[in-house]
Amino acid sequence: MKIVVCVKQVPDSAARVVVEHGEVTWGDAPLVINPWDEYAVEGALRLVDEQGGEVIALSMGNEQAKEALKHALAMGCKEAILVSDPQLQGVDSLGTARVLAAAVQKIGGVDLVVFGRQAIDGDAGVTAAMTARLLGFPALTLAAGVRGVSSDRIVVERAIEEGRQVVEGALPAVLSFTKDIGEPRYPSFMGIRKASRAEIPIWSLDELGLPAPQPHTSWPAVLNPPAREITTEMITGATPQEIAEKLVDKILAEKVL
């Protein structure tokens, strides 16, 4: 199988993301591979472990996005490709999907395009479906696992609110994985060395034959969540009984229960 896994570089999940002067900032927190995409890489690698083939990691972003790709290489992906172009600054989900779809077509002969369920920065979670639509591939999203693959079909189990749903689609297809696929493997030291030495090709919009994207959505304003006011009151008493009674009175008075 030839699998392309799409990964994104995002601020560390432990970073404190805030809005300052109308701009989103995460200070000097490190950028990491989107945690959901690690599951996607794991899912793709498990498939080639079983079926044979290769996994190519694909990302769109600036130079820093190479770190996400190196992480994917260190986990076991065979190659990595970065699409980078100054005109992609501030691109929306549809623009991203157009770029990724064009890159998948340029790679050629791809059986499966794999995503994480969403990126933890934008949280839109629509890029997988949009890319599928643009490629004309079926979109099998929120896959918890793969039940079977043949030369031209794939069966996946989807994790949905109501439970599990088994769906079958024709290959080539687009998949997005949830964390049910299993814990992402740690990189190996051999993988780490391979990743450090890898020459990651950078494709521009010109090379993909794409015009500068015209965003359909933009962010006119981003706001911090309203600050919550918390007051603390210590309830004291001579005995646990007395403290508990006062607490019950308070809870009733405040209409918590």
Place this chain on the structure above:
Amino acid sequence: MDFSLSSDHQMAINLTRDFARKEVAPVIREAERQQQMPDFILPEMAKLGLLGICFPARYGGQGMDYLSLGLISEELEAVDSTLRVVISVHVGLNSMALLQWGTEEQKQRFLMPQARGEKIACFGLTEPGAGSDVTGIRSTARRQGGDYVLNGEKMWISLATRAHHALVVARTNPEAADPHEGLSAFIIELDQPGVSRGDIHGKLGVRSGSTGWLAFQDVRVPAENRLGEEGEGFKIAMSCLDNGRYTVAAGATGLIRACLDASLRYARERTAFGREIGKFQLIQQKIAFMVQSYEAARLLYFRAGWLKNNGRRNTRETSLAKWYATDAAFQAAAEAVQIHGAYGYSDEYDVERYLRNAKGEMIYEGTSEIHQLMQAGYALGYRVDTPLRKELPPYDPDFWQAIA
């Protein structure tokens, strides 16, 4: 002079940090209470390649350099000292000695499975009556035909009950004019008749680690299991310490960082007299000292790692790094507890564990006092390192990374 880390180094750091934070940090407090090393730790460290990080791929290692060994030691101990102890013993004190002193056959037989993490290794130097004074070793290995017969007891041995192999120093010549020259080193397979062992409980620190004892009664050791030549045991043991101490120095650096990080978090979180306590100058002073000692300790072990990579003798520099980092870690941990106040005194927070673990580091692998004597000895010219018959081989990436 280049202080930057390579991309390989950075990824080794990230991998080790992820493992320690995700897998070990959530369970360490409970393991510490139970005084039990969680069973997954050694197999998982083996699977990740940490147990063979700095050995050539042809010997089952990961082909990384000696600085990487320091970096992963720092990362492991930033979460818990017991993880770094595994590296110190298995890699630093035992496996690196096989790389340095072993015959090709010994490397194939013992280093290969150790570097792959299929066999766990420990180091038996200390005895109930012999610690800093290595010449006080009473264990004996008497030559009998093609074998040696080993008798004696080893104490405070990390991984004693987990290991498959032990590097044991015993007296082969009780008549030697210089008692240092009467010692020899042996690779002992521990699953054989005459070997008994157990864990020691009730330690102040590293409670979730495995620390124990080994006893040998008429254990037959084939002569081909002797490491180095007869009478070379003291020199081998000291070279082992050059590597073990390096990992302790790097680990203690990680412990200082853990103290600093915990203190920073708490100083920003906790309020007193109407402001966060980080705003108070006396708290700031404690934090400033932690920053200072972390940076200094890191540079000292970096230098020792650089010397090792370049095949240069580093006994003095490694001793200095170990002494400085462990004393500084104890200071940092004591101040971290102080910053945390009463909470720091309970195991609700990690800093009390840091303090207990830091104390041990000032004792094992050369007490702080031994290192002070060494440093003064070098400065006064009383102590000079003479070349060894076999030095630790310098790091050669082509040789290390090639599969033979």
